[in-house]
Amino acid sequence: MVKHLGEWCRRTVRRGLSMAIFGVLVSVLLGACATAPISAPTGNADSNADSNSADATAAVDTSVSAYADWDAVLAAADGATVNWFMWGGSDVINTHVDLRVGAPLLADYNITLNRVPIENTADAVNRVLNEKAAGREQGGAIDLIWINGENFHTLKQADLLYGPFTELLPNSALVDWEDPAVAFDFGVAVDGYESPWASFQFVMEYNADAVGDAPPQTWEDLRAWILANPGRFTYPAPPNHVGSAFVRQLFYWAAGDVTPFLGPFDEALYAEVAPQVWAYLNEIKPALWREGQTYPELAVMADLLANGEIDFAMEYDAARASNYINQGLYPPTIRTYVFTTGTVANVSYVAIPFNAANPAAAMVVANYLLSPDYQATMSRPDELGWMVAIDPARLSAEEQAVLEAVAQGPATLAPQTLRDAALPELAAEWVAIMNADWEENVLTAP
Amino acid sequence: MSRRVSRPVRMTRRVLVGALIGGAVLLPLLPLLIWPFAHGWFFPDLLPQTWTLRTWRYLISPSARIGEALFNSLAIAASVVSLAALVGLPAARVLARAHLRGKSLIEWLFLAPLIVPGLVVAMGIHILFIRYGLADTHIGVILVHLIPALPYFVLIMGSVFANYSIELEETARTLGAGALRVFWHITLPAIAPGLTVAALFTFLVSWSQYITTVLIGGGKVITLPMLLFPFISAANHPQAAAVSLIFLAPAFVVLAFTARVLAGRPAVLGGLGRI
């Protein structure tokens, strides 16, 4: 029996080795077949069928400096297709972009907007990284990305963004670039490499039936509520952006002040404040949903709230609750609130990858998104209900009136309430450390 | 255990077993039938508060891209089956009958892709596909689907050919028929049932591919599972259920077609759990 086994092992090892050698040979062959880096787009005839000017851009300089003025951009953009990679998980957003962005673009500028739904913005970032690694310097698959925060930081740091281009956009004048909340994306200077789309603010969603009219509006009150109501609260695990924001705000609370966090990473401050944050989170942990042994994904948390498994949720999109009530995904008793000490606000942008096939058309899209008409449409509760990214003070009187007249959805707070409570985001370098330490100090702690 | 069980007891036992098996199989599919028509269906309601066609209206709208996804899924799966049949039929015939040197190694080559996760192979080959312009193309996706689909087709057809009597062909040949006529009039009709089943199940293998399409298709080639996945992970039950129903349709067509044959040749046609 043993001899039998030994014989079998020998044979198997021999076969395994021959297969491995085969594999190595084949891959060496494949690798040897392409030693030179590509300068022009290869195989783009079939690979970019819908980005139609791939061949044209091979010969044309599409860098920002190539466009003397906005008219030159418009001319280059005429008839082009823009592949806009954005999160596709909301049918409301999908329909809105197709109807309120895509249709006008086609009608007014002859640009075809190809909205590519992705699961996660990181997928698009990955895509650009892969293309760079594979030597695809032009005719990339992505023309525009809905992006902010760490993803922007990753691309900007790696020099993988097209631009700086916002100077070229006429509507860029409507943006208050002096406002640090706009000019800095998680502490990373925008520097013209991304153009704003909408403003977002962290809100807490809650079930008014279960929690009552006076939800806990301070972090201390929240802790007390959680401990008194075990199993009814949870938060998404970092590095989810909302969960990460939840943890970040605890750092603000523990330090008592936001300003120290706006600069580069401060080791001393972090060492002083972090233990208090972990203490808070570990204290509420046993009283969380599933006793804090697992943390839900963002969308699952919404489902839990809808079905009464928990009483709170949280989101960056202050209008999500109203949208969900409309869609029948939330019962009508859901409302939102912010903490008295404020909640973080940030801006979502669109950016253009370095190797975009149609950067001119992408710029036209970015410009359109900043137009007063579109921003007003976007902020309507029956559309997206998102907060505008442009500065109302820079609009004409009529345009301002239009914006003011927009009502809010049933669960959305008034824009002034949100603005008053807005806190700035801290620099991206803090975020990575906080996320990693959360895993170590809270998730895997006993 | 006595064989002399009374008839009513026997009937009750059968019905009970039937209910258990039927229930276990059908229960997970039940919510998929209700959610697409539900609006505001929360715990503890057994049935939705409001019935609506809103979900279907969104799916029909161009924003949902169902048409495009359906077309891509169908076209890609059909191409995969055709290609698999083209190179797989001769391969299966040879493997089933001929005595070859290194046959064992070749069998490994046809079995391994069924078991090694497609994700691993796709991750490895992804960067090369980008390099050679195969990424984001239908052709690239078809090729990556072929990795599990081709061996699967060959596996099924191998068993068909193994049970196939070659005497008929030889008889026809001694009677003077050319190779093509032999194939068309003798071989094809004989393997037709098995070929149909193989084609249908290979179709399902390609139809059900998710992560490989995501990776190689890069979001440009949109198939049905790629529309489905975000809805499931976003806990958007109405959309997830509706797209699931559309996604399931071919599966049930295949099942109806092949159920009787399946009972005869289970292991191979069970798909090695591949689907």
Added chain:
Amino acid sequence: MKGSHSPRAALLRALRSPYWWLAPAVLLLLILFVGGLGVGFAQSLNYFPLIGLNSPSLRAYTAILTDRGFWAALGLTLYIALTSTVAATALALGTAVALRANHRLNRWLTFIYQIPLPVPHLVAAAGIAMLLTQSGLAARVLYATGALERPDQFPALIFDRAHVGVILAYTWKEVPFIGLVILAVLKGVGQEYEEIAQTLGASAWQRFRYVLLPLLVPGIVATTVIVFAFLFGSFEIPLLLGQRYPGTLPVAAWRAYIDPDLARRPEAMAMGMIVTVIVVALLAVYRRLVRRAW
């Protein structure tokens, strides 16, 4: 025969060789499958000049082998695959025995029994989630019967540490597969031998224990091995129904692959290689058990 040794005849003979029939398929698989694995292996060793990786090292392997998360993921994957396979085999045995008798109800049942086979994993995950979350359909039925009042009284089967939801989904998918294999034996060879045993006076239990079981064991073991191997490498269901941390090994590999930190790419490949080795080893065991590959 005259001229049968001429070069032309030799060429014709070579062209008629069966290897030509195999060539396209083999070539395709060699390039795509073996090539893909090979390139993945090279990347896991951090050596792939094509994309600028020029320093072969075992860094990726040491990184993951010293990572607590990797071992947790490996353990979880083994646990899920093993539990699902055992549960599926047990249930398959029971149901196949029940479905063996040949009457009309059973013929319908056998058809229904096969339904999970062509259902894609994504749909199975969706259905199981809608059924078994604490506010899912099952919980609501229990509420209607008065068995519970709040969702948290329903057991946590989805996103739980024991990954019960994942195991149930896998079991649902695999029971018909294993069951049909068993059924084929029971209805075929099993029938004959059983009848002989019956005429010799064996009781039902003796027939099962000494006739059917030995006939079934080889088929069951082989099928179990292949099911285990497949579940081990499976991806979608744990991604959708499992806990975020640590995740099964294929899920962890995917997460590492899409991480913007490119340094994690070789680690993703390394995890993929480890999964491949385990799964191929199981395949070797399977082939040993099933002497005829086809």
